[in-house]
Amino acid sequence: MWPLIKLLPKKTNVPFVSLARVFATLSILAVIATGVGAVWPGLNLGIDFKGGTVLEFNTGARSADLAKVRSAVSGLNLGDVQVQRFGADNDAVVRFQTPAGADAGVVATKVKGAIASALGQVSFLRTDVVGPEVSGELEWKGLAALFTAVGLMLIYIWFRFELQFGLGAVVALFHDLTLSFGLILLLRLEFSLNLVAALLTIIGYSMNDTVVVFDRLRENRRKYKRMPLRELIDLSVNETLSRTVITGLTALLALSGLAAFGGESLRPLSIVLLFGIVIGTYSSIYVASPIILLWGMRRDDEPARPIGPQPANARAIPKP
């Protein structure tokens, strides 16, 4: 039976709305858990936002003697220095904060010198230094970017749909952002600029998915004037279900390749994106639409005239 799309039932009748209460509870619990997680254990800020230095080095044929590195670096009065193995035995990562008032670049050079003289032959694969001046700016810029993105989406939704749709979309958006954030907390991922980029992408995707469902909902509202809202929502979600599933699967497939083979530094980004796609899909079904149901939708003053391109031979309206 090929193509596979023929296997999908022509018409699905999943009673999404009736399950909304259960999922809403789950969502609320997850959001609360994220809130707790944000306080404790809190966000694992990377050097982009916290400032500091990360050095990755390789010791060639020999395995890296981390104890030697620790004792060499401890003489430099840097406070808390983390020394960890990174993947292979001959690969290690050193992280530390720049002491207040010191030149971040100079301190990094000193530490590299200390490591090199302790271990002999080492090659530094990666050096990332972010001074406090820059990390402060990035923190502010990252937050500003997230808020601007959400704000612009609001304006867009406001233009595109009526208020109650907008509300649903916004709640879904915050839901997705919060839970993606929750995943970052749960996996103790280092919060970096890359992850802010991932969150921004998720905002875009979540919106995209919601808009597709809402577009159909709005269309169906005009088509089936007397259908109760619950059924209308179920119908619209069911009608867009195959698209939701196929698009979601495509994105998941592509990104799973990235997560598996894209290397260490892209892994957090791809994991958060993968999660964001799942959650974005879920939220357009279980968060955005139920909010509309909760809020109610004004339908009485809706003009009978269909808006937008309609075929001249409009189909007969089926009885609800």
Add this chain to the structure above:
Amino acid sequence: MLALSRWKVILVLASAIFGLVFTLPNLLPPSVLEAAPSWLPHDKLSLGLDLRGGSYLLEEVDTNALNQERLTNLTEDVRARLRVAQIVFSDLTLAGQKVSVRITDPGHYDQAFKLLGNQIGEGLPGGGRDVNVRQTADQHIEISFVPQAARTAAEDAVTRSIEIIRKRIDALGATNPSITRQGANRIVIEAPGESDPERLKAVIGKTAKLTFQLVDTTLSADDMKAGRIPPDDEVLPSDDHYQEAYVLKRRAMVDGGMLTNAAGSHDENGSPNIAFAFNGMGAQRFAEATSENVGKPFAIVLDKRVISAPVIRGAIPGGSGEITGNFTEESSHDLALILKSGALPAPLHVVEQHTVGAELGADAVKAGQLSILIGAALIFTFILLAYGLFGGFAAMALAINGLMIVGVMSLFHATLTLPGVAGLVLTLAVAVDANVLIYERMRDEVRGGRPAMSAADAGFRRALVTIIDANVTTVVAAVIMFNLGAGPVKGFALTLLIGVLTSVFTAVLITQVLIGWWFRAFKSKTLPIV
């Protein structure tokens, strides 16, 4: 919509050819590319530093130090002007951001005020002078910089620093470094390749203020310890092996600004040193100073640290000499090139550094290629399995889309970064979404009772609004991301942005033309996806 107007077909063919021609340089081996005729594009995708290896440095001009130095110079300037005019003064002090002086003779007060008002400070580009001169109580005159002056000075310092850094990096032999100004007081240096980042940092970051100062030999060690230092002396730490610090006359005999040449060299024992030569004025001053002080030691001072303190054996008339010190081959060579490039107007601090080794970059390129290939293969397989023939059409559109993205990026010299690779993968998935929306719409229309051709047509027409709607959100997110920040994330935003724009085009137009042809060729009464 499926009626194939000529312009649609032309557009589709043109875009496919465009994508192919501009992507080709990235795929051909270098030898073939060189042999290709010159009218063909030769530009390749430029890889970000995280993929090709190299260093990104963000340096900040130390505006506090710059300001302090300007105030010190202002104080000395006031002293010199008043002395030349033979006006007696006292109480010349620098407090906070203000220089103040008391004119002893009330009869000279107005004259001194006029003199300072006319001669102190410098003109501003927008007109006016960069200092305020005010009369205050008890025959005092107060001088301070106008607020605008600090900004002008910082900008000027950045401009001069960029020139000097460029000289230094060029002398070091880095390949294609890019040095750009960022904001009011920052400089971005991007140096691709395997050059040692720490050496680069050291060469860039040295202020390199070189002075030759006499050692004050009249002071005993006890005086020095007790801190009984005359006001025109200063104590500077030393890097030679003889003394930890020296007491020096503040006034420099000669300074590095008068150097015309410096080069790494060797002394008679073969140890590395630096040979230097002064310009005419420097040579004259150096000759005078050395002939007056035979038998006394003088110190060669670099950035407030004594390199060495040789004893003057006799007058040095020619204006050339050697600096000895604790040098290695590399450090003498580097210091010579730094001295030759001149001193930075103010100290620079590294506020951000990202260095990726070439090896790691190559690994990242491999991983990136692999994940793009696997991602694309998975998408192609899935879409073919899901939609059959129409899936094949979508896959073709997707392939052309990929070519167009790479083509556009090569054409505009956009930089592909590691997160950009993720953006590329994501874009492929988003591109498929447009086709999914179209095909699902077609299926709806068929279910609604339309014949195949009309359903296909309506599918394209009615999905278009949704497609545009859905992509606007991604564009908004990408634009914000682009403004957010640093190189790699910018790369992600850029690929996403270019990808979304090309994907709407290819997914809608190319599949449309392909399906149109298919209908014309096979006169099918059903859609293969229903």
